[in-house]
Amino acid sequence: MDFEDEAPDPDLTADQRRLIATLSPRHIQNIDQALLSAAGSHYRKVAFVVGMAMSKLEHLVAGIPDGYYARRVAALVGEGKLVSQGDLKRMRNSEVKLP
Numbered sequence: 001m002d003f004e005d006e007a008p009d010p011d012l013t014a015d016q017r018r019l020i021a022t023l024s025p026r027h028i029q030n031i032d033q034a035l036l037s038a039a040g041s042h043y044r045k046v047a048f049v050v051g052m053a054m055s056k057l058e059h060l061v062a063g064i065p066d067g068y069y070a071r072r073v074a075a076l077v078g079e080g081k082l083v084s085q086g087d088l089k090r091m092r093n094s095e096v097k098l099p
Helices: 014-021 025-038 046-057 066-078
Strands: 083-086 094-097
Touching: 014 066, 025 046, 025 066, 046 066, 046 094, 066 083, 066 094
Parallel strands: none
Antiparallel strands: 083 094
């Protein structure tokens, strides 16, 4: 399969959005910190960074989908806390690192 032909990451379902809406600012801060700590000084696949963060937080924010973590990665890129290359709408085809 050609990676450019791969579909973007799926949208969040209504149930997932309801669960995400229950996250406190502290939970979001914990997610962001876990994502930043999983990133390094060299580019890493967003899927890897998301997986590492999810494994660290599975006991604190159980059930939050990887798509939300990927959206937080994009937000961190937008804030200048991470730099990226590739298409952030496809976490397997994009990479991030610390600035």
